[in-house]
Amino acid sequence: MKCLIDIPQLSVGEIKELMDTAIDIDSHPEKYRERMKYKRLATLFYEPSTRTRLSFEAAMMQLGGSVIGFSNSESTSASKGESIADTSRVISCYADVIVMRHPKDGAPTVAALNASVPVINAGDGGHCHPTQTLADLLTIYREKGRLDGLTVGFCGDLKYGRTVHSLINALARYNNVKLKLISPQELRLPSYMRQRLESGIMEWEETDSLEDALPSLDILYMTRIQQERFADHDEYIRLKDSYVLNLKKLSLAKPDTCVLHPLPRVNEIDVDVDSDPRACYFKQVENGKLMRMALILRLVDGDDVPLPESFSDPGLVCPNPRCVCSSERSVEKKFIFSDGEKRCFYCDHKAIALENK
Amino acid sequence: MKCLIDIPQLSVGEIKELMDTAIDIDSHPEKYRERMKYKRLATLFYEPSTRTRLSFEAAMMQLGGSVIGFSNSESTSASKGESIADTSRVISCYADVIVMRHPKDGAPTVAALNASVPVINAGDGGHCHPTQTLADLLTIYREKGRLDGLTVGFCGDLKYGRTVHSLINALARYNNVKLKLISPQELRLPSYMRQRLESGIMEWEETDSLEDALPSLDILYMTRIQQERFADHDEYIRLKDSYVLNLKKLSLAKPDTCVLHPLPRVNEIDVDVDSDPRACYFKQVENGKLMRMALILRLVDGDDVPLPESFSDPGLVCPNPRCVCSSERSVEKKFIFSDGEKRCFYCDHKAIALENK
């Protein structure tokens, strides 16, 4: 199978190859600009995500390919009761690679199992968004020359930020990465992520002060704090400015610290910071496009990228109401072993025994 | 004029040519992949139909052409009170061929009369959807090697299914085609279609049992039964499973029966059937794209495909409230002779005398 659903499908070596390809594309774009000639990419966006969609479309076109697809609520018609499996088989007649965004966790996995062309996950509910993580990795790699031995701060909403969890998991595979987790009490890393860290995969510490953490950081990954995450409005007002990066706070950082943000930002980074050479969030956008180009080439022209090995177990169920396995007809319930647990093949949630449901 | 509004515009010979081209495209795609280079197709979809739109877009791109257009409710702005005639003239400045989907019967005919480029009907209200029928014909032809001498079953909703009526009319032009019409009482073929059959154009019989009909069929054309078609909910519940195809029922069929479905399916064909070699509904999708490629080539590069000869008659009116002639300003009322009746040029409804209106 050729698909990218989540980062763990790729070995560290394969990520390195994608990054090398991305850098080569940037240096020699003319070598690549007809590589996808006569090929079509389909963007199946069951919920809007303009930024991600345009990045994939630009990536495909810059490889000489064409794009078809849908981008928003039209998808309600696109589905018209049709299963993701059927849609994937239909679109396989029209395109050479499928990019899917879907509100249900695991939907692109169902697509990958049924399509006869490669499938790329462009965000499935709260599950994963691997090409954002690839953009983050490439940016760090290009700015610092390595992914090992870095001190990486994550600031803001660490509880709900899917991109934060995915990048932490990815960085855990490199040597000597230290984490500084900077957030208010309410928005600390969720327990499943903390358990993973506590198992000793990397060095980490928590703080609620951006100023305290800044001087030690090689990388600062900023995220947005959303008001609605706070039960107490006054608490939100009291805290929000502490997690805004401005030039004054940035003066505490090292001269080669690299500031990232998955965008869109609202006000968590002052626009004054944009002209500081440490601001790398617009480079992240460019790097995202380059990694998507490398990934398209890899999947269309390269070897298989298998999904994890799965098994059936009639005694288990997936408890996640947002998982595609609970809404999509005819999806075979399957499970994987991961982190020593039995988990849903589609959404990675810990499976529970049927009798406990 | 170069347009395809409905299948009867094409002779049996011309359909054969389109099918031969489609098969040749499938065998030698590289011969065709720059045939529409420097040309543009416009998809004017006044109502969403993602599947049909993507099929046309893939078809044009696979011929080396580009696509512009709109795909949904945006069309309300597209129209902004502009007549179909004006829009067609405007789009003729932007594109080399127009594909139109419109909720009004006959709208693409108005477009064809005003555009200076070819127009293809991609579905106009309840009127017709000729490229679906071309996909059906090619699939039958490729699977069975012929269109003559076949026993063809239609199962499910034969009353409202536009694709069923169109394919029956198309098959009536071949020799020795026998129909088996399989439906509940409520959803039998409508009277205008029955009258046509009763005039002796082909052999036919009706049944309400899929099991009884299956052993004799060369082709089984499945359709969806929609709950809202039944006045009596209990009747729906009692009947619906009889018209679901599963492996058990399929075991009654011949080993070379070919199962078609216009898609999307909901549950009228079990997914278990998909892996049976007799399941041809995903081949239909591929064949639909190939026939659309053949049709685009035929219209852009080939001879005229004229509309039926029409006449004016101030004493006649079209009684169809969904006809474009009743909503579009400045549409000249015209009529044709067909099946021995005077009919509306745009929607094929039987015309009525003005004084009876």
Added chain:
Amino acid sequence: MKCLIDIPQLSVGEIKELMDTAIDIDSHPEKYRERMKYKRLATLFYEPSTRTRLSFEAAMMQLGGSVIGFSNSESTSASKGESIADTSRVISCYADVIVMRHPKDGAPTVAALNASVPVINAGDGGHCHPTQTLADLLTIYREKGRLDGLTVGFCGDLKYGRTVHSLINALARYNNVKLKLISPQELRLPSYMRQRLESGIMEWEETDSLEDALPSLDILYMTRIQQERFADHDEYIRLKDSYVLNLKKLSLAKPDTCVLHPLPRVNEIDVDVDSDPRACYFKQVENGKLMRMALILRLVDGDDVPLPESFSDPGLVCPNPRCVCSSERSVEKKFIFSDGEKRCFYCDHKAIALENK
């Protein structure tokens, strides 16, 4: 900077060059059909405008380029609180030229200040829509062979018609152009335009009779009269037909009068007029595409097209609630001198002193 926000950025000589390029494209399309190969245009339409969008898309494709973008309410997601400045920097990673339609006056100026690729204004609120004016100018130039010495009638809604004001301003730069302003009392040219005319930039007169004006006109520019512009419904009913052009009225015109309309029309020009050789409104559509092609080439490959020189003044404010400077975060308030007044850099409204606000 390379952008086209409004016509005055272009000298008369530069407009002439664009027109010459457009005419050459029309004569020798094959010379231009790969000029934008490997390049991408982004259509950022924060409000729908199908006609304008498709014209730009066809223009880019006819130059061999590709198109990405969004076209409608999806834009609400596109923004998701992201500033126009940030979006422009993001899209600069994906495309080689940006075309923006936005409901706020001045939004494309903000984009131009932040993008690293050329930006074209495709309509910003009530502010301007320069490529429509370029289409109008080319049509007049091609039909009459000149832009000097013409008598030009504008008929209909001269109060709210942005295209009318823009074309009048553009024509004022040519020699011996005479205006006939034909409208009901309610829809006369607004005071700021009248003041400009009264300053003596060109000869002009007003009338409420289309019939009276017609015999003298070289050009008749028709516009739509919208019912909602009238306080008094009876007045609307009484007047509306006076400003409808039909063949009878057209018989009063010279044999070489040229009739323009920015489209879409509703009923302000009878369809009977379409076949009169003096009807040039569909030629305008074609000319609009050609001028957009010329403009894309000019901006992507040519020299800078600077914005007017601006200055800061903390004592001034822009009073326009629809100006982008009042809604967009982090937009630096700037002003220009124009027509002897201090005006907002973004929306051209006369600035007011802060203390008068």
